[in-house]
Amino acid sequence: MTTTETGITAAADTVGADGPVLEVTDLHVTFPGEPDDVRAVRGVSYQLRKGEVLGIVGESGSGKSVTSLAVMGLLPEGAEVTGSVRLHGEELLGRSDEQLAKVRGKRIAMVFQDPLQALTPVYTVGDQIAEAVLIHSRRTKAQAWARAVELLKLVGIPNAEQRAKAFPHEFSGGMRQRVMIAMAIANDPDVIICDEPTTALDVTIQAQVLEVLKAAQRETGAAIVMITHDLGVIAGFVDRVLVMYAGRPVETGAVDDIYYRGRMPYTMGLLGSVPRLDLGERAPLVPIEGNPPSLTRLPPGCPFQPRCPLAIDACGEREPELVAVPGSDHQAACIRAGEIEANNWGVTDIYPVPEIPEDTIAQVPRADRQVVLDIEGLIKHHPLTKGVVFRRRVGTVYAVDGIDLEIREGETLGLVGESGCGKTTTLMEILELRRPARGRVVVLGRSTDRIGAGERMRVRRDLSVVFQDPMASLDPRMTAYDIIAEPLLAHNHPKDRLRSRVMELLDLVGLSAEYAGRYPQEFSGGQRQRIGIARALALEPKLVVLDEPVSALDVSIQAGIINLLEDLKARLRLSYLFVAHDLSVVRHIADRVAVMYLGKIVEQGEVDRVYGAPAHPYTQALLSAIPIPDPEKERGRSRILLSGDLPSPANPPSGCRFRTRCPKFLTLSEDERTACIDTEPPLRGIGDTDHGAACHYAEEREVV
């Protein structure tokens, strides 16, 4: 059917001469601990052939990273590793650090997740790449340096000769990840292991880095192991997929088999819980209930059993092995895989689809609804100062530079943009409820520049916030009860009805009353975020500001929180300002969306209009950069790649701020360009709708 499948069978025939490059067999990793050992990896096996790309998918704690660190011999001392890791038939496990060092970086290389931390801050990037070259070859320092510069050019660092002499802190995240890739391919390795290489990056940068990885693979012919939690990233990138859960592989096979013909309920649930950029209709997401098991005390049966809607008694007896689906190399570890196959069950057949109540307010025309939040020409500039004793202003950061937003009752406005675009500053300006430097913030008809302290306190009742990091935003010394009761006490809620109100709120966010006495660290990430939401809803606000509320959560948990937010909105007639960088989530939850770039709104309108026919080149690039968890579609898509990084908000380009990275600008004639360089484009309506784009040459285009 596809080339990947025939490729695998062909290779399977010739094991031996053209055998696997990397072969991992029954790998176990245990971290000894008190009172119980942590069994992080329990029997992982895979084979990687020359030039093949294998995706390892799993949520946090599934053992996917530990597996690859074990392969590299980079686990901390004390970890117990058993099984076999063979590179070209040679056993790597049990080798000394000296022997392994000869293999690392030479035949197996690795790209890590967080590029900001992965480079040594005190050496130049050129030196660090040259070091990788020098360790494994007999070259002079000058030759190694020349090779480092050559590698930097290869991974697309402009001005490589000069940039090689710069230190890591002078590079942006995306550029540092390119440096990491240059380092990984320095010695033409046979295998490159990429551990979440794009997770810490913005989508447009992610698209660039994935392109660089593809180029690196073409250059070296290396096989790649791509570890990720993002089902979109690997859909168009890998040949085969290995899904891990609780330290074990639960399903493996060709990418199309996994995505379209899943046989393990976990994989199916994972795919069902991802909000889709390409699907317009608002079907509720399918959350997987519960949390992954603790790796210290695993139950005897299938580790997914407690969360599995298909679980039967037999599931609890022993852990199922990977069993082949007849006629392919697709394997699934589920005793009911045959049934799923026979009945051709899809995700919605297995998982109960949650019911979200009908949003009654949606029937009222938008213009007739009350304006909950109105922002006009909001400006926030930070002074850039220098000196300790004599502070002087040396510049201005144009964090938010004149934006208009409007949210009406029962509406969700998604505010999206890459890091550094000013979305968090906007949010903080709103939450402060102070008179802004310039512009107006009107909450429920009350302008913040005229209200006194008492009035401001009353406005706060109607405006609440949910933060990104559910751990950091809850005081670890307070119980869930105290946390939720705090806003009530601050606003003089009647003491006799305090307890009943807290219990009511816990119930509202789907937590049982027995949790009230527990401390934040006893909850999982998803549950903590539920407490955060309960706290935000305590005073029955009209408008809830959500600052990346799901970005710190695993997808299966994220789905539950998104469903909860939608449910609460319909039931309590809330309005949301939803700040996020994940455009798929925003498409799912928002009614309207505003796209921000360098302190300006570049496009705004109804979600379906903006996503379906984006008019601003930036929105188009942003949307096209987002991978879709659908291999077929992914392979057919072409990305609009943006060049370079976000310019500094202290020194934005003249005229249109996006022109330095704009793909459209490049196609314009000299005359047409003058408008972009000289005048800043205002947000102009397209057609007769309120869909607007701030581009002189706005043109609607389909990109998803």
Place this chain on the structure above:
Amino acid sequence: MAKFLLRRLANYVLLVFVATSFAYVLAATSLDARTYFESQTPRPDPAAVEMILTERNLNDNDPLAERYVRWLGGVVTGDLGLTVQGTSVNDDVQRRIGVTLRLIVLGAVIGSVSGVAIGAYAAVKQYKIFDRVSTVTAFVLLSIPTVVLAVILQIGAVMINDLLGMRLLLYSGEYSAGLQADWWGTLVDRLQHLILPTLSLALGQLAAYMRYQRNMMLDVLDADFVRTAMAKGLTRRVAMRRHALRTALIPVVTYFAFTFGVLMAGAIFTETIFAWHGMGELLVHSIAGNDINSVVAVAGFSAVCVLLAALASDVAYAWLDPRVRVS
């Protein structure tokens, strides 16, 4: 970089000036040079005492500002004034400064280098036997004041000497008086005298550096960049040295300036206990003898030393951390 250091240097010169001026005002108002003459028998003529005091710029009946200006005028031309006895403070300082510098420089260098080395190794071997032993040792050393440590060292030296049946470790003075020996014999004799006082200063330093370096090292041990270095093909040991230790040194270097003050305080006791005729001893004697100009000279010397240590810290910091150098 040069600009950064020059600016720092200018700041330090100003600080030395301020610190020494404060020391002068404090000494000139709280010490009474008159007592020196009053305790003499026969009592000198009060009018003559007045004259002598004024001549030596120690008379508390003269306005403080006048005395200060006179003192400052001398200092600027390199004259630190006169002692109560009328001898030059400069002579005293010249004789003693080398003695003290030898002690504190050796103490600081030995203490910091070995402390950093042991601390870094202990971090790499966290919770192993080396780490446990060094941690306990460090806490014991930190909890013993220099005075007590010096005395313990003396007692220990006596025991060792008795055990060996020879005078290996010497604990009084800087060299044996009236020693007749060639230059080699002189050197050995000096070293025998040097070991114990240096050790009593260095051990406290060593313990402090050990703890600090261990903590800093633990912070970077699991850093991603150390893992990257190993992924490139460095062995764990080389990655530790080249990437982890190098980065973990940066905060420790700033510590050098702070510990130097403690070291100076320790030197005062060490010199007194081991009968070294250095600046520390001078300070003790001059306070006891109400010798204002000598007290100020020692205070000024301490200020210069501490700020030179701070400058050394700055240079090392800039050298180690490119983020300072580049921006």
